Amino acid sequence: MELSPMQIYRGVATILAVSIAVAVYSGVIILYGGDPVEAYTKMFRNAFLDPYGLRETMRLASALGIISLGLSIVFRAGLWNIGAEGQYVLGGLAAGYVVYVLGLQQGGPLAPLLIGALTGGLYAAIPGVLRWRLGVNEVLTTLMLNYVALYLLYYVVYGVWRDPQTGFPVTPEIPGAYRLPEVGGFVGGLAIMLLIAPALYYLLFHTRYGFKLRVYGLNREAAEYAGYDRRAIIVGGLFISGLLAGLAGAGDFLGSYYRLMPRFSSGLGYTAIIVALLAYNHPLIVPIASILFAGFLYGSYTLAIVADIPTEATYLMTGLLLAMLVSTQYMERWIGWLARRL
């Protein structure tokens, strides 16, 4: 298949975005008296060659990847779900509800996992319905609902579900029966991500529904011209992305933290936006991008410990990367203009 000019511009723009972010991060390393090359080598070693580090990287990658997979679907439809963070938290909360309140034991982690996912999906469907029926911008509604989920999390960890034994703002560790089993020495979430990725690829590129989503994302007017059902695209697309964010939240709760705590909302839902954009919203690239990005994140955390480079530098870089990637569409135009001149 031939690349369209749009795809070429986007590729160039992505490379540009990553280069600028890396350059700035290198600058920070130098400012702190480090050697960028040495720092990147160390990051890579810590994140991928060290067995403990690799497990941590994969743990991070699976959550990031599952959320990004959902986002890649909804972004393809040109809809901006900025609320994955909240959907992730609510997924964890719903799973917690099954464990702590309902105490549903049959099926082990399956029931909380599915209910967590479904809750995340329904939570994202609210902005979907608002968008479809009333034309409310989904960027605002999804973003605002993050805070609702966040304070709900605080409510349960500081209040009703707080562990009475320790008194810390964390919920009690869940019994072993609920825990998501490890697969191949890594968190179960990794296997889930690797299973979902091809399924979503199939949905997006080999079903009519996926085709409609893509058409809607590429030219909304054309989708309406062809008479596509807006509800299925808008509400459905947001539901799918919320479903996966909820699944990731429930998965982290059941498979790696085994409890809820205030830091359960750690910004993964925002980072996943970057991963999806880096992967061109392509479900088969998302796993790779999420593993690489998780490696960068984990590596930079270790760098903070061993080389005194503050974690804030990591946030600086991820923030910068997001800004650069989001402005890609403007750069596309700019690069296109430049290409015509040359």
Added chain:
Amino acid sequence: MTSQGRSSPLLKARNIWVVYSDGTVANKGVSLTLYEGEIHGLVGENGAGKTSFVHVLYGVVRPSAGEIYIQGVKTRIASPQDARRHGIFMVPQHNVLIPTLTGLDNIRLSNGAEAVDRVYRLVDELGIDVDLDTPVERLERGMVKKIEVLRALATGAKIVILDEPTSVMSPVEVEDLSRLLKTLRGAGYSFIFISHRLDEVVEICDRVTVLRDGQVAYSGGVDEVEKLYRLMFRGEEYLEASSMRRISPMLRVFLGIEGNGQEELARKYLSGSRGFTGYVPGNPYSAMVPGMSLVDNVRFRVLDQDIDYEGLTLRIVRSYEVVARDIYTPIDRLSGGNMQRFIVGREVELSEDRCVLMYPTRGLDMRSMALVHRRVWDAVERGCEVIYFTEDMEEALMLGGMISVVYRGRVSEPVSADEADVDRLKMLMSGIGWS
């Protein structure tokens, strides 16, 4: 009161040439004289060079040759700011006011407090009926246009260029605007009034300049209406050569400038058809998906049907002479003309019992136009009703079929192309001769 014979011309453009970098010659020696207190109509078909000419006056386009004199002094207008300094202001076709603000706030925002005073003075002195205290988005378009005119005067303009101000107005609003312009004319302001509608021009303007193919076909008084519409639209040339026009009641041609109710008419034809109705909208870009291949650009249109998409795409590419490497090429790789022929081809070929084509050949060259016409007739022959909208009389006559003129929401009695009276069509197109 007409202003002919007034002392000295306020603005004089002499022998203006506009040649664009792609080689298009938009103006071939256009001259125009505007007197103080005059409303000067500028008419012509789409592509006749009206916009290029006023863009020269407003400093948007630099002329390749020609001079402009303002009050007898040779002047170079390098930019719109420059034009405004010389008292020339252009009111664009589409609203540029901030919709949530009132007219007054808009004027205050863009031109300051003095401008507001000036507008108040004008309104008081001349007894102008204008609503400056309602957010612009809640006003009718005619009122908005009036505010834009006043805003222009508030900046100190003596000459206001109005680019198709009436294109989306109701007749009542047109009358209202006409009253305002005549009042202001009395106060010494001058206007260049661009329009497609001769009936309005005759009613509003003192003098008129007709552009045709980038040249002045007429400039003078508005009393010779008959002469004006003959000059404005091309069509004669074709009349003699086409002795063998094809006629079928299955081909309905609607002739008229866009914005005269074509959208509503098209909607009517799009509903109430049994089979698949092909449709090329006025803006073909809303009928394609950039970033997707030609095949997918066929597929998206008829997704829920089982069709051999590849085969159909190949057929369209071949019979519409679309230049593309293969059918998996992204559609945005094609040039504009190829893209358009592809979209038109897709819709015509997919149509079962009806096909609605809005300006399908706009921007195409003669050869492509003839090709589209052949395919339209192929469709008619296989029993498909074709509803064809065009702005170009020459094209309508060339195509054949049953022709109706569309003007301000009205549709004339269809006449077969071989019996069509060219003069009559021209009259109807310019708004004259409607009962």
